[in-house]
Amino acid sequence: MIQRSYYFNDLQSFCTQTLEEILGQIALHTPFSLDQNSRNSFVHEIRLLQSVLKSIPSGSIALEYTIPRIGERIDVVIACAGILYILEFKVGESSYPRHAIDQVVDYALALKYFHQESYQKKIVPLVVCTHAPSKEFQLIMNPDGVYLPILCNDNTLGPNLTKLTNNLCDDEFHFKQWLISPYMPTPTIIEAAQALYRGHGVKEISRSSAGAYNLSLTTKVLNRIIEQSKQYHQKSICFVTGVPGAGKTLVGLNIANERHQYDKQEHAVFLSGNGPLVAVLREALVRDEIKRCKGKITKITSKRKVAAFIQNIHHFRDTYLPPSEQVPAEKVTIFDEAQRAWTKEQTAKFMLKRHVPSWNMSEPEFLISVMDRHQDWAVIICLIGGGQEIHTGEAGLLAWFDALRNHFPHWNVYVSPQISDVEYTQGKPLESLFMGLHLYQEKKLHLSVSLRSFRNEKVSAFVKSLLDENLPIAQQLYSELSLNYPIVITRSLEKAKQWVQNQSRGTERYGLISSSGAKRLRQFGIWVQNDIQAENWFLNDKEDVRSSYFLEETATEFDIQGLEIDWAIVAWDADFRIEKGHFKAYNFKGSSWKIVRKKDAQLYLKNTYRVLLTRARQGFVIFIPKGCDEDLTRHSSFYDGIFFYLKEIGIKELCLSEEQ
Numbered sequence: 001m002i003q004r005s006y007y008f009n010d011l012q013s014f015c016t017q018t019l020e021e022i023l024g025q026i027a028l029h030t031p032f033s034l035d036q037n038s039r040n041s042f043v044h045e046i047r048l049l050q051s052v053l054k055s056i057p058s059g060s061i062a063l064e065y066t067i068p069r070i071g072e073r074i075d076v077v078i079a080c081a082g083i084l085y086i087l088e089f090k091v092g093e094s095s096y097p098r099h100a101i102d103q104v105v106d107y108a109l110a111l112k113y114f115h116q117e118s119y120q121k122k123i124v125p126l127v128v129c130t131h132a133p134s135k136e137f138q139l140i141m142n143p144d145g146v147y148l149p150i151l152c153n154d155n156t157l158g159p160n161l162t163k164l165t166n167n168l169c170d171d172e173f174h175f176k177q178w179l180i181s182p183y184m185p186t187p188t189i190i191e192a193a194q195a196l197y198r199g200h201g202v203k204e205i206s207r208s209s210a211g212a213y214n215l216s217l218t219t220k221v222l223n224r225i226i227e228q229s230k231q232y233h234q235k236s237i238c239f240v241t242g243v244p245g246a247g248k249t250l251v252g253l254n255i256a257n258e259r260h261q262y263d264k265q266e267h268a269v270f271l272s273g274n275g276p277l278v279a280v281l282r283e284a285l286v287r288d289e290i291k292r293c294k295g296k297i298t299k300i301t302s303k304r305k306v307a308a309f310i311q312n313i314h315h316f317r318d319t320y321l322p323p324s325e326q327v328p329a330e331k332v333t334i335f336d337e338a339q340r341a342w343t344k345e346q347t348a349k350f351m352l353k354r355h356v357p358s359w360n361m362s363e364p365e366f367l368i369s370v371m372d373r374h375q376d377w378a379v380i381i382c383l384i385g386g387g388q389e390i391h392t393g394e395a396g397l398l399a400w401f402d403a404l405r406n407h408f409p410h411w412n413v414y415v416s417p418q419i420s421d422v423e424y425t426q427g428k429p430l431e432s433l434f435m436g437l438h439l440y441q442e443k444k445l446h447l448s449v450s451l452r453s454f455r456n457e458k459v460s461a462f463v464k465s466l467l468d469e470n471l472p473i474a475q476q477l478y479s480e481l482s483l484n485y486p487i488v489i490t491r492s493l494e495k496a497k498q499w500v501q502n503q504s505r506g507t508e509r510y511g512l513i514s515s516s517g518a519k520r521l522r523q524f525g526i527w528v529q530n531d532i533q534a535e536n537w538f539l540n541d542k543e544d545v546r547s548s549y550f551l552e553e554t555a556t557e558f559d560i561q562g563l564e565i566d567w568a569i570v571a572w573d574a575d576f577r578i579e580k581g582h583f584k585a586y587n588f589k590g591s592s593w594k595i596v597r598k599k600d601a602q603l604y605l606k607n608t609y610r611v612l613l614t615r616a617r618q619g620f621v622i623f624i625p626k627g628c629d630e631d632l633t634r635h636s637s638f639y640d641g642i643f644f645y646l647k648e649i650g651i652k653e654l655c656l657s658e659e660q
Contacts, residue, residue: 004179006030006064011080014061015054022046026063041091044130049076052158056080056165060175067110067183074107078161079178082170084111084118085161086125093129096151098542100127105506108146110185117181122170125149128157139167146505188564188617190538192250193281194288196257197309215247215254217444222255222381225414225442226332229377236412237368237380237404239338239397241419242447243460244614248383249277249562251447252334255381256309259332268332271313273340276534277562282306283535313341317363320370321356327373335367337562338382339396365403372408384419401433412438416446459485463613466649467606469582474649482652486619489646490654493524493571496623497551499654500567503619510567511537511548513615515608516556518573519588520633524625526554526571534559557611568616571623574634576605578641592633621654622646 006029007022014022023042027034034042045063053061059080064073076087088104090097104125111118124147135151137160142148152160187195222238229236242248252270259268272278286302313335320326335341342350342363351359361369371378384397397419404411413434449457462477478487486503490496500510514521518528532553536546545552548565574593575586585596585605596602613620624643627636647653 003029004066005062005077008060008062008065008175008179010175011053011056011059011061011078015050019043019046022063030064041089044091045076045089048128048130048154048157052161053078055158055162062175062179065179067107067115072107072110079173079175080165081168082121082172083164083168084121084123085164086111086123088125088127090127090129092131094131096127096129096132096135100129101149101151102506102542105146105149109506109508112144112146114185115181115183117173117178121145121173122168123147124164124168126152126157126160128152128154130154139164142505186617189249189277189562190280190284193253193310194284196250196253197285197288197306198292214444214447214449215251218251218447219254219258221442221444222251223258225412226255226259226379229379229412230331233376234412235372235374235378235408235410236414237382237400238414238442238445239382239384239400239416239419240445240447241384241416243449244385244463244610245460245564246447246449248385248447249336252336252381252383253310255332256334266332267330268334269308269316269330270310270334270336271316272310272336272562273313274337274562275312276559277336278310278312280534280538280563281310284539285309287539313367317367317370318354321351321354325373327375328370331374331377332379332381333367333371334381334383336383337385338364338400339384341367341399343399362399362403364400365407368400368403368408368411372411398428398433401437405433405436409436409438412440414440414442414445416443417441418446418448460614463610466613466646467583467610471649478650482650487622487651488654489622489624489643489651491624491626491643492654493526493569493623493625495654496569496621499621500551500569503567507541508566508618509538509548510551510569511555511565512551512553512569512571513555513557513560513565513612514571515573515575515605515612516558517575517587517605517608518571519575521571521573521625524571525552528554528556530554532559534563538563538565557608560615561611564615564617566616566618568612568620569623570612570620572609572639572642573625574627574638576609576642577638578645588633593638622651 006026009017023034023039023046026042049061053059059078061079062077064075065077066073074086075089076085078085078087086104086108088100088107090100093100104127108123108125112121112123122141122145127149129151130153132151132153134153134156137150138148140148150160150164218240222240225236225238228234240248240251256268256270259266282303285306286299289297289302289306290299316328316333320328344360344362344365347361347363347366348359351357368380371380382400404413419430458477458481462474462481465474465477481487488499490499497512504510512526514526514528516528518526521528530553532555533546534555536544537548537553537555537559540547542549544550548555551569554571575588577584577586583606585602586593587596587601588594596605624639624646625634627639628634629636
């Protein structure tokens with residue numbers, strides 16, 4: 001049997017075993033040597049547990065149970081009368097630290113959501129701070145069967161467990177079967193990057209069997225194309241498309257990591273023009289490595305290693321600007337969010353700042369030209385998000401095909417049949433895009449299963465129908481997904497804040513997000529022109545005022561694209577409003593709103609709200625202010641149309657009972 005805990009036994013045997021026997025089994029299975037502090041903690045835990053569990057007639061226990069794949073360890077799991085008790089010990093602790101409470105709740109939620117044998121179980125988390133004051137508790141169960149955490153000390157653990165076992169019972173289950181049950185997580189992109197960097201593969205970090213299958217097959221196809229290009233000295237470009245949250249970035253990170261492990265001379269690199277994404281992922285990898293290495297690596301050394309794995313695409317580009325004819329070390333380059341590469345005009349404006357006049361290439365054309373400097377073979381992987389262009393000058397998919405058709409027809413081009421969607425082609429006929437190219441279709445280059453919203457995979461389809469004004473489909477999808485993925489609306493920012501705070505458990509992250517054009521929400525403290533530091537917003541804890549948890553700093557579409565949080569407040573301003581039953585785009589300039597007339601700018605604003613409405617993993621609340629008729633920039637009609645359109649879809653208005 002797979003050994004996922006350092007020790008497990010039935011309660012009766014555990015209580016009669018000697019301390020040395022139990023410690024011996026723990027020492028046998030731990031990959032680390034037991035220092036004196038660890039040994040003393042184990043001794044205290046074991047003696048206390050033997051004392052309090054001898055009065056419980058039956059059940060099972062596991063010590064140091066490893067949550068598969070992610071590597072976190074639960075101090076103690078007790079199964080009794082069909083109930084799972086999750087214990088986090090803090091030996092010698094004289095208070096109940098918030099991080100300890102969050103930690104045990106995180107463990108309980110990880111089992112509930114992603115551990116197959118725990119899905120239907122009732123789970124009770126307990127924090128045991130041995131020297132802390134006694135606390136009374138109320139036995140309160142959340143709708144998903146996870147109870148509010150119970151705080152215990154040396155003296156109250158026994159009475160509390162007795163009280164719990166006298167009051168709770170459920171269907172008995174086989175504990176050995178529970179120990180080896182499949183664990184299928186849906187990590188955030190941050191957690192996924194950390195896991196990949198540690199050497200895990202996409203199969204190990206994907207919850208959905210369909211999603212894991214899809215990701216694995218896409219990775220397999222890409223590796224086959226790389227090997228084929230290498231063997232036959234070919235140059236190939238692959239376009240990986242997918243719905244928001246389907247794992248495009250994850251596939252790219254996985255390929256970069258796998259190729260580096262496969263052949264350290266090959267030099268694969270993950271490139272992104274998304275500054276916040278690069279900054280957050282790099283900082284997350286550095287923090288995780290330093291924590292795992294326990295002081296054996298410096299932050300400078302870790303940063304240097306991580307920088308070779310994830311790079312900013314603009315730094316990569318600048319290295320190879322004329323007059324440089326340098327051939328890149330990388331044979332495989334992965335361009336994340338390749339639809340955001342710049343048009344020729346936007347690139348030319350930027351190049352003037354770099355003192356490169358008369359520039360006449362789009363960013364896609366230049367990036368392909370750099371990789372084309374290789375004499376033998378090269379592979380470019382473009383990760384494309386449909387409907388994700390959100391900034392002036394972002395070229396979309398078309399510029400890549402224009403460059404290939406006009407300048408690099410000798411490259412092999414791999415696409416999926418789903419690339420025909422209007423969100424990728426912008427309505428251009430496929431024949432004109434593909435004319436003259438060595439084109440190959442690979443169905444597995446499209447990721448159709450959203451992994452971000454693990455509560456419901458239909459969120460991206462719902463958001464698309466909402467923005468496309470497809471009312472019947474939006475109504476149908478909302479009725480289906482709202483059962484386990486809550487979406488609500490409110491006209492009170494305070495209610496919205498209270499709602500996300502009440503929904504969040506453990507370290508589940510919540511935050512306030514809004515369009516960068518939402519300039520008339522300033523009176524609510526939503527100041528979108530104030531830049532956030534993404535690393536702090538996404539990574540810092542509840543005690544840090546710069547973190548998302550404080551709901552003081554607002555992340556815009558530029559900060560959060562490619563990233564996600566568990567619970568979101570989406571603040572909706574009058575920049576994208578409903579007029580006569582249709583969305584209209586506006587830009588606030590000077591002291592008034594100006595209608596947006598350019599088609600591409602209208603598309604960018606629609607895509608902005610697509611990004612904002614698909615960032616939450618577990619649910620979100622939309623805040624729409626009431627407006628003020630005395631203020632011509634905040635007229636009630638600007639906001640009422642949005643509010644009543646969302647109500648017509650069926651989205652529930654937040655009421656008092658849902659705030660609590």
